[in-house]
Amino acid sequence: MAQSWKDIAFATKExxxxxxxxxxxxLLLDALxxxxxxxxxASAIRQGRSAVANADTAFGTTMNTTEVVRPALERIDDSLSRPLPVDRSQRETVRKEVIDTLLTVIARIGDGSNLILDPDLDSYYVMDAVILKLPALVDQVGRIADLTRGALAMTDVPFERKAAFLILRGELVATLNGLSNTLESGYRGNADGSLQQSLGTPFTALYDALKxxxxxxxxxxxxxxxxxxDATTIESLRERVQVTADTLYKAA
Incomplete structure (x- = not known):
């Protein structure tokens, strides 16, 4: 009986x-x-901020999230209180502060809710993909798009920007490969093959959108x-990547 209650509590927390x-x-997607x-x-961010604050009020004590949610919301409030910097490096600093704190919240929820500790092998790998790798990939896509968009009007792109692009590109490809490996591990741990049936097509769509x-x-x-x-083409391609990433997330 005691074990049954533990199982129920574990599932409820998930x-x-x-x-x-x-x-x-x-909130992360709106912030991006x-x-x-x-x-x-901005209006969607304010609504999302309230939703996250309410969720933390409800679950923060049991999941130990309040200490990371509070600074994340403070960063968001601060970024909305003034116009975004025109300078790319300053804007990137503000963006990074906001997004990094939200990624920290996501990781803490994964730990505090037992999602990342799921005892089933296939579920563990799915949670690893959803909680860690997909948010990182979406963030990297936005960062590299911003970096590249700033170079559109340049006749000669400075070496520093090219170097920064190559670093970000490498990080993005590494995250994509990591996501692929994680899902493959999940497929191997899923005896009836249902996981690959659910996630195989959405992942292929994401991969095809990134190319x-x-x-x-x-x-x-x-x-x-x-x-x-042109900038419109890049934005359209970025949006397609984000849509396919969202589809994969929902399928998981």
């Missing part, structure tokens, strides 16, 4: 964790849009300005 995680993830230059996302996105960004870094895509 359900609460999924709810909490969904609110933070929504805002820091990507969409001022209209033209990265190809377009690579073109921007060349000094042949005539071959470069």
């Amino acid at each position: 359900v609460d964790g999924n709810h909490f995680l969904a609110t933070v993830r929504t 849009e805002y820091h990507h230059g969409r001022d209209s996302a 033209p996105f990265l190809t377009a960004l690579d073109t921007v870094l060349r000094d042949d300005t005539a071959a470069r895509p």
Whole structure:
């Protein structure tokens, strides 16, 4: 009987964790849009901020999240209290502070809700993908798009920007490969094959969306300005990546 109650408590905490995680993830996506230059996302951020604060009030004590939620919300409030910096490096600093604190919250929810501790092997790998790798990938896509967009009007892209691009590109590809390996491990741990049936197609769509996105960004870094895509094309490709990442998240 005692074990049954423990199992129920474990499962309940996972359900609460999924709810909490969904609110933070929504706020993360809205924050990425805002820091990507969409001022209209500010109202969605304020709504998302309230949802996360309410979720922390409900679950923060049991999941030990309040100590990381509070600074994340403070960063968001601070970023909304004044216009985003025009200077790219300053804007990136503000963006990084906001997004990094939200990623910390996501990781803490994974630990505090038992989601990342799921005893089933296939579920463990799915949670690793959802809690750790997908949020990192979406963040990296936004960062590299911003970096590249700033180079569109440059005849000769400075070496420093090219170097920063290559570093970010490497991080993004590494995250994508890590996500692929994580899902493959989950598939192997799923005896009936249902996990691959659910996630295989959404992951392939994400992979296929990233290929033209990265190809377009690579073109921007060349000094042949005539071959470069325009900002609208890059934004469209970025949005496609984000949509496919969201589809994979929901399928998981």
